[in-house]
Amino acid sequence: MNRKLAKAIANYQKIDAGAKSLSNFQANSDLPAANAETDGIHETWTGTNEQWWNWYISLADNNKESLNQETLIPQNEQVALQVPSIKELQQELAEPYPISEDQIQQFQTESYIRIKNILSPGSLCLLRQELKQIFYRHHKLDPNRQFSSMELMWQESDIVKEFVLSKRLGKLAANLLQVSSVRVYHDDFLCKEPGCVRTPWHYDGFHYPIASNNVGTFWIPLQSTPKAMGPLELAKGMEIYKLVKEIPFDKFSQGHDHAIIEILEVLGIRIDREPFLLGEISFQHCLNVHAAAANRTTEQRIAFGISYFENGARVISSPTLMSGDWQKFMPGIQPSELISSPYNPIVYDLVD
Numbered sequence: 001m002n003r004k005l006a007k008a009i010a011n012y013q014k015i016d017a018g019a020k021s022l023s024n025f026q027a028n029s030d031l032p033a034a035n036a037e038t039d040g041i042h043e044t045w046t047g048t049n050e051q052w053w054n055w056y057i058s059l060a061d062n063n064k065e066s067l068n069q070e071t072l073i074p075q076n077e078q079v080a081l082q083v084p085s086i087k088e089l090q091q092e093l094a095e096p097y098p099i100s101e102d103q104i105q106q107f108q109t110e111s112y113i114r115i116k117n118i119l120s121p122g123s124l125c126l127l128r129q130e131l132k133q134i135f136y137r138h139h140k141l142d143p144n145r146q147f148s149s150m151e152l153m154w155q156e157s158d159i160v161k162e163f164v165l166s167k168r169l170g171k172l173a174a175n176l177l178q179v180s181s182v183r184v185y186h187d188d189f190l191c192k193e194p195g196c197v198r199t200p201w202h203y204d205g206f207h208y209p210i211a212s213n214n215v216g217t218f219w220i221p222l223q224s225t226p227k228a229m230g231p232l233e234l235a236k237g238m239e240i241y242k243l244v245k246e247i248p249f250d251k252f253s254q255g256h257d258h259a260i261i262e263i264l265e266v267l268g269i270r271i272d273r274e275p276f277l278l279g280e281i282s283f284q285h286c287l288n289v290h291a292a293a294a295n296r297t298t299e300q301r302i303a304f305g306i307s308y309f310e311n312g313a314r315v316i317s318s319p320t321l322m323s324g325d326w327q328k329f330m331p332g333i334q335p336s337e338l339i340s341s342p343y344n345p346i347v348y349d350l351v352d
């Protein structure tokens with residue numbers, strides 16, 4: 001192991017042991033009590049998926065950028081654009097995106113790819129309106145909420161369903177992952193309210209209960225997303241996850257995120273922190289290491305995540321609490337079984 005890396009990990013383990021011996025052990029108020037009885041992750045998540053996200057962002061180290069609610073940066077509200085009719089939307093989403101061999105190679109090497117103009121601004125505006133409507137059908141406005149999240153939005157709306165089950169996105173995911181057929185795992189409404197803290201560093205493969213590396217996620221910002229609003233931050237390279245894998249996870253503190261920040265810095269790993277334009281999206285391989293910045297603006301940062309996996313993949317044999325309430329995303333499917341519930345339809349198949 002690289003000497004600098006070994007030192008950074010040893011340093012983290014010392015801090016982590018110190019924190020635990022000071023009985024910081026059950027100090028995370030976002031962790032459900034039943035999950036605070038052990039210090040491991042090899043157990044079922046006992047809260048909801050929404051609580052999972054709240055707990056997860058509580059593990060982000062925000063020491064470097066303290067957030068002050070009074071100094072949020074004023075941002076123009078997302079302007080309402082002319083939205084397409086359902087027919088126009090269906091036409092747009094049926095159109096395959098012509099991805100080049102070079103782009104596929106780039107994705108396979110760097111572990112993610114950004115693509116511009118994949119969805120029209122009008123369609124994204126329609127998606128944003130629809131997602132907000134669904135979210136507020138279920139949740140009250142709450143000024144204390146930092147992160148507003150919800151999954152399986154496509155089950156509640158024909159418009160969202162058009163996006164999630166679209167040939168445009170499904171085929172693109174299959175082409176980038178180099179597989180012949182993909183199913184959907186879940187979608188994710190990811191709204192950082194003004195002043196919301198960072199999302200900790202991670203790779204999704206550590207979270208997904210799927211026994212395959214052919215899994216990827218579109219991250220679709222639903223407004224142009226400057227650095228101050230909390231865009232995704234993407235480490236370049238398919239091997240970077242190996243560094244992160246070495247670091248023991250701590251479900252109570254910000255130590256894990258802190259250690260990754262240190263390691264990425266010490267080793268000079270290249271990180272893409274560029275803003276996203278409206279219509280620009282990223283697709284991350286499940287081994288891509290990423291985080292997201294805090295939202296320092298006065299407006300909501302809304303992104304829509306859609307995750308696809310190789311058709312034929314199974315559930316891992318022992319899912320952990322890192323996967324949240326994963327059975328919601330594949331009702332009736334047990335560990336080690338083939339993932340084929342009605343919530344995971346085939347979205348693209350080469351032979352169709």
Ligand SMILES: O=C(O)CCC(=O)C(=O)O
Nearest residue numbers: 190199204219292303305
């Ligand atoms: O939007 C965020 O803050 C994080 C999203 C993320 O990690 C993901 O979609 O995999």
Ligand SMILES: [Fe+2]
Nearest residue numbers: 202203204290
């Ligand atoms: Fe992620």
